[in-house]
Amino acid sequence: MLTLLLIFWPLVASLVFFGIKSEEAKKWALTASIIEFAISLVMVVLFDPSQGAQFVVKYSWVESLGINFHLGIDGISLLLVLLTTFLTPLIILSSFKHQYENAGSFYGLVLVMEMALLGVFAALDGFLFYIFWEMALIPIYFICLRWGGVNRGPVTLKFFIYTLAGSLIMLVGLIYLYFQTPGSRTFDINALYAAGQSLPASAQGWVFWAMFVAFAIKMPIFPFHTWQPDTYHTAPTPGTMLLSGIMLKMGIYGVIRWLIPVVPLGVERWDSTALTLSIIGIVYASLLAIIQKDLKRLIAYSSIAHVGLIAAGIFTLDRIGLQGAMIQMVSHGIVIVGLFYAIDIIAARTSTQEISSLGGIRNNAPVFASALIVIVLGSVALPLTSGFVGEFLLINAVFQHNTYGGVFAGTTMILGAVYMLRSFQFTMLGEVSTATKTFADLDTHEKWVLYPIVAAVVLIGIFPDPLMNISEAAVDNLLTIIGK
Amino acid sequence: MNSIFVLSGLAVFSLLAEILNFRRAIFPVVIIGLIAAAGLLVLDWNRDAAFFSNMLTFDNYAVAFSIVIAVTALLWFLMSRKYFEDSATVTDRVALIFFSLVGATFMVSYSNLAMLFLGIEVLSICLYVLAGSNFTSIFSNEAAFKYFLMGSFATGFLLFGIAMIYGVTASFDLATISSVISDGTGDKEAWLYTGIILLIVGLAFKISAVPFHFWAPDVYEGSPTVVTAFMSTIVKIAAFAAFFRLFNTCFSTVYDEWVGVVQILTVLTLLVSNITAVYQHSVKRMLAYSSVSHAGYLLISLVAMNDISASSILYYVSAYASATIIAFTVLHNIESEEEDAVVDHFNGLARRNPYLAACMAVSMLSLAGIPPLAGFFGKYYLFTVAFESGYVGLVLLAVLTSLIGIYYYFRIIIAMYLKSTDRTTSVEVPLQHTIVLAICMLLSLGFGLFPGLLVGLI
Numbered sequence: 001m002l003t004l005l006l007i008f009w010p011l012v013a014s015l016v017f018f019g020i021k022s023e024e025a026k027k028w029a030l031t032a033s034i035i036e037f038a039i040s041l042v043m044v045v046l047f048d049p050s051q052g053a054q055f056v057v058k059y060s061w062v063e064s065l066g067i068n069f070h071l072g073i074d075g076i077s078l079l080l081v082l083l084t085t086f087l088t089p090l091i092i093l094s095s096f097k098h099q100y101e102n103a104g105s106f107y108g109l110v111l112v113m114e115m116a117l118l119g120v121f122a123a124l125d126g127f128l129f130y131i132f133w134e135m136a137l138i139p140i141y142f143i144c145l146r147w148g149g150v151n152r153g154p155v156t157l158k159f160f161i162y163t164l165a166g167s168l169i170m171l172v173g174l175i176y177l178y179f180q181t182p183g184s185r186t187f188d189i190n191a192l193y194a195a196g197q198s199l200p201a202s203a204q205g206w207v208f209w210a211m212f213v214a215f216a217i218k219m220p221i222f223p224f225h226t227w228q229p230d231t232y233h234t235a236p237t238p239g240t241m242l243l244s245g246i247m248l249k250m251g252i253y254g255v256i257r258w259l260i261p262v263v264p265l266g267v268e269r270w271d272s273t274a275l276t277l278s279i280i281g282i283v284y285a286s287l288l289a290i291i292q293k294d295l296k297r298l299i300a301y302s303s304i305a306h307v308g309l310i311a312a313g314i315f316t317l318d319r320i321g322l323q324g325a326m327i328q329m330v331s332h333g334i335v336i337v338g339l340f341y342a343i344d345i346i347a348a349r350t351s352t353q354e355i356s357s358l359g360g361i362r363n364n365a366p367v368f369a370s371a372l373i374v375i376v377l378g379s380v381a382l383p384l385t386s387g388f389v390g391e392f393l394l395i396n397a398v399f400q401h402n403t404y405g406g407v408f409a410g411t412t413m414i415l416g417a418v419y420m421l422r423s424f425q426f427t428m429l430g431e432v433s434t435a436t437k438t439f440a441d442l443d444t445h446e447k448w449v450l451y452p453i454v455a456a457v458v459l460i461g462i463f464p465d466p467l468m469n470i471s472e473a474a475v476d477n478l479l480t481i482i483g484k
Numbered sequence: 485m486n487s488i489f490v491l492s493g494l495a496v497f498s499l500l501a502e503i504l505n506f507r508r509a510i511f512p513v514v515i516i517g518l519i520a521a522a523g524l525l526v527l528d529w530n531r532d533a534a535f536f537s538n539m540l541t542f543d544n545y546a547v548a549f550s551i552v553i554a555v556t557a558l559l560w561f562l563m564s565r566k567y568f569e570d571s572a573t574v575t576d577r578v579a580l581i582f583f584s585l586v587g588a589t590f591m592v593s594y595s596n597l598a599m600l601f602l603g604i605e606v607l608s609i610c611l612y613v614l615a616g617s618n619f620t621s622i623f624s625n626e627a628a629f630k631y632f633l634m635g636s637f638a639t640g641f642l643l644f645g646i647a648m649i650y651g652v653t654a655s656f657d658l659a660t661i662s663s664v665i666s667d668g669t670g671d672k673e674a675w676l677y678t679g680i681i682l683l684i685v686g687l688a689f690k691i692s693a694v695p696f697h698f699w700a701p702d703v704y705e706g707s708p709t710v711v712t713a714f715m716s717t718i719v720k721i722a723a724f725a726a727f728f729r730l731f732n733t734c735f736s737t738v739y740d741e742w743v744g745v746v747q748i749l750t751v752l753t754l755l756v757s758n759i760t761a762v763y764q765h766s767v768k769r770m771l772a773y774s775s776v777s778h779a780g781y782l783l784i785s786l787v788a789m790n791d792i793s794a795s796s797i798l799y800y801v802s803a804y805a806s807a808t809i810i811a812f813t814v815l816h817n818i819e820s821e822e823e824d825a826v827v828d829h830f831n832g833l834a835r836r837n838p839y840l841a842a843c844m845a846v847s848m849l850s851l852a853g854i855p856p857l858a859g860f861f862g863k864y865y866l867f868t869v870a871f872e873s874g875y876v877g878l879v880l881l882a883v884l885t886s887l888i889g890i891y892y893y894f895r896i897i898i899a900m901y902l903k904s905t906d907r908t909t910s911v912e913v914p915l916q917h918t919i920v921l922a923i924c925m926l927l928s929l930g931f932g933l934f935p936g937l938l939v940g941l942i
Contacts, residue, residue: 064940065868102838134855146834146901153898161890164854168883171864175871175879 002046003055003071006039006081007118014111020104026096029107033089036114040085047078049473053124061128066178066186070125075474076256079326079467080121080249083333086456087245088114094341094449095238097348100147109139113242120250126174126187129258134167136250140235140242147236155234162227166214173210177262189257193481196262201269208266211259212274218251219307221274222281232300237344240296244303245337249329252307255314256322256478264482267317275315275401279408281308286415290422295343295353298423299336302379305412306332312409313394319479321397326471327464328390331378331457335387338375338453342368345446346427350435355423360432365441369428371450376424378457380417386460485528485535485542487521487550488589494518495582502575510578511568514561522554538657539596544942546593548798549725553588556717556805557581562920563813564710577617581714584610588722592729597646597656600726604642604690607722608635611715615707627706634689634699642686648679649734658733666737680735680742684749687730690723691779694752704772709819712768713812716775721801724782728797731786739789747787747878753780754881758888765826767815770892771808774851777889778804781882784866788873796865799931799938803850803858806927810847813917813924814840821911830896832905840911841900843921848893850928853886858931865939 013032017025047054053072061069073081092110100106116139119132137160144156178185180195196207217224232240260267267274285304292298310328313321345368346361347353362369374385381387391413399406442450460467494517501510525547534541542550561581568574583606590603612635616628650656652672653664669676685696692700704712735742757780761773782800785793817840818825818833834841850859863886867879913921931938 061934062936062939064936131855134860138849138854142901145898153902157891157894157898160894161887164890165887168886172867172876172879172883175864175867176876178868179871 001057002039002043003057003073003122006036006043007071007115007122009036009039010111010115010118014108014115017104017108017111021102023099023103025104025107026092029111030089030092032111033085033092033114037085037089040081043073043078044082044470047073047075047470049075049469051473052477053077056124058124061125066181066184066188067127068125068186068188069128070188071119071122071128072124073122074477075471076253076326076478077121077474079330079471080253081118083249083330084114084117084121084246087241087333087337090337090341090449090452091238091241091245093445094241094337094344095236096445098236100236102146106143106147109143110238110242113139113143117246117250121253124189126178126189126192126258128187130167130171130174133170133250133254134164136247137163137167140239140247143239143242144231144235148234148239149236150234152234155230159227159231162224163217166217166224169210170214173207176207176210193261196266197264199263199265201265204263204266205269206266207263208259208270211254211262212270215251215254215259216274216277216311218254219248219311220251220304221277221308221311222284222304223277225281225285225304228304229297229300232303233294233296237340241337241340244300244340245333248303248307249333252310252314252325252329255311256325260314260317261478261481267315267482271315271317272402275312275398275405278308278312278315279398279405281305282312282409282412283415286412286419289419290415292419293354293356295346295355295423295427296340298355298419299339299343302416302419303332303336305416306336306379309391309394309398309409309412312405313397316397316401317479317482317484318397318401319475320393321401322475322478323468323471324390324393324397326475327460327467328387328394330467331386331390331460334453334456334460335375335378338372338450338457339379341446341449341453342372342375345442349439352435355426357433357435358427359430359436360428361436361439362428363432364436364439367447368442368450371442371454372428373424374454374457375450376420378461380420381413384458384461386457386464388461389464485533485540486524487528487554488540488586490517490521490524491582491586491589495579495586498575498578498582507574510575511561511565514578515558518554518558518561522551522558525551525554534595538659539599540590540593541595542593545725545729545794548942549592549721549801550589552798552802552805553585553592553718553721556721556809557585559809559920559923560710560714560717562916563713563809563816565916566816566914567708567710571617573617577614580610580614584614584714585718588718591722591726594726594729595658595733597649597658597661600730601639601643601646603722603726604639607719608639611635611711611719614711614714615703617711618708621706623706624708625706627703630699630706631703634703638686638689638696640686641682641689645679645682645686648675648682652676652679658730661734662737665734676738677741680738681745683730684742684745687723687727688749691720691727691782692776693749693779693783694756694776697753697757697776700776701769701772704775705766705768709768709812709816712772713809713816716771716812717805717808720775720779721805724779724797724801728786728794732789732794736789743787743789746783750780750783750787750878751881753777753783754885758885758892761892762888764892767818767825767827767830767896770827771811771815774889774892775808777885778851780885781863781866784875784878784882785869787878788870788875790869790872792865792872793869794942795939796862796869798942799858799865799935800862802938803862803928803931806924806931807847807850807857807859810843810921810924810928811851813920814844814847817911817913817917827895827899828903830899831903832907833900833911836905836907836909837911837913839918839921840913843925844900845897846925846928848897850932852889852893856929856932858928858935861932861935865935
């Protein structure tokens, strides 16, 4: 029942918001999302890390086709559910400064998005997974289309068609698996696992690519990333946060839940290719991030680099790599929302996000600069920040898997330090520019967003164990399924 | 079966209303009559009864499609009240519509080729007149004339095909034809195949499959918008149901011989219609090509032809009809201020009338096949049908064309939500349109969220 409440509460709340025209909607949306966070905390308390999927609900949906409304939460899901419910209130709060036209629809869409994302992380039926997967695309498309920046029409259309292309190919893969299920046909996750694993290696290779492309586009992995910088840049900041903080985790989660256990032989055959693409993405995106002049684009490219490392860690199919990926997903989500919020604050006050026209913000806004440096250090993976735990485990796993791969993957730490610290230096330190002359320090609202993020970055960095424990059993279980 | 009497009765009543001056009563009577017809059809469920010395058979297939037609007609009437009220010839128009509904019901329930022919002709002749019902518009006249010429041409093919089949099997009865063919036709084989090809050509004209679609965009564009809505929903449903019924009952034993032809039609229809639709400026023409493209998707289930084909067609046409009615209702309202609407006329609709814009967005998303709307499950179900028979290539093609579809459906969404307009007045929507839109939205969402309502019925 708790799962149903978790999934449907944002939806029910959003239906109310669509009727509200006034700015009041934002307060109600914040309340609704905090309640949602509370629900997920209850789940954490009741959750037993040593067990598999819990809080399972299963109803027959389309009986004759073997489609069930089947949800459940295991350790891997729970971490992402927690990430989603933690970030959504912050994202809503971060948008309080903006006056969005039709605020009711805006916040309604954000909550529908939250519902779809939670559905993706909880679905245990292939068809249901696909429905939620696609449903997540509609609200974010409309958020970007209606409240986005320049040139949003073509950019969002490209984003939509790109991701939909991947999804449809995945659908073909899922239908193919559905026809291979033993006994009566069904989309049940275990039946799909059995179906996929019973296939010969070559067929598994085809299914691998059908699913992998969808996930790779969502993350995005090089060379499927071309939609991402433009979309991040054009989307309104809450949209960018949703895309980068949570939505790209759908792709990583998809690999973990719907790719590796489904076609282990296919993964074995192609994982070095996937690993290579991920590592190329790390280096390529890091280099591009260095030359960006626009802060939002810089963070967009840094995200490709970080996600590339997570993907690389996963495709080592190693326990350390997978655990590192889990913790890094959480860390990346929190850090990147913080970074985009910082850019939003800067852009709102100076009406520019060009690095060259900024500088010396710290002189006027020391609190802001201190908060930001913690987040930036989290991003460059300094020890005792959340980024360090994940990146260390990931690079370690890649290194053990393949020395050269490890060396190249490791450049993310160096290059990351270059572009993050450089941009911090050019915006926060140095001479005060005309744009930053009257830069005001954080107000209460902004503190309420940034402080939890800073606290999370530090706390996870110092005490990663509670989070690691949540996903540990689920990761072990996954490795058992693929026989490692 | 009784629904045919009701529909014919309403048509006659409508003609009498002109003489007896009942014109005011006509609209309520029509609505009640259609509800009654649908209700009577429900009573026929599972009865599997044959009528008129086995000319019509109301099996579940026939009943299901007749109900879809009756319900669509009901929604269509709510949508097009203005079309009738504006005219001095309201009774003629209502009568023509009802006669064509009778024809449509024949087309989904025939068990004799003579009834198929009769159904198609009754339906088409009424529509030739309706297409030209806007006497003062030269385009409407053109549409009627074109439709008449092309339609009668196609009927010629159909009739020739029927004659050939009769020559081989010495019967018009579907069951007899089927058993004769499965017993083997020996040296008359060539005539049989020629007959089948001619039937395919004739029916492909009616469902406007490429390359027999050339009439469709012109006719759809020239006809009054509500008549276009009628043609692209009810006529399409009836024609496709007739197509599938014939080939499923009679020619499934010689499946291998004709499937190649239909496959070519499918590939062409999917590619040509979707690519051409991208280049349309007029929304009506775009919808015309979209309707052609949906015929292409439906053809996939004919190619695959297995146990769940019929069910997938039923689901798909229901999803398609509910979305298309929305699209035409919105278009109708836009056209009330601007004849010959192009995509730009949808600019800023989200501000001028958010409800209308939201409805149109749902319709476009459903037609494009985005979950959780009905259009998605329809496509998914067709894909499964194709997979079941091993047509993975067709599925991949359909995936590709769905992506092209996004491009032109989303143009309208982008226009509504992104582009601005200098018109500031809000768009007035009559009450019955609001109701139609609400019902169709509910259907689009309801079928999408609970596909079990329709899946597995037949």
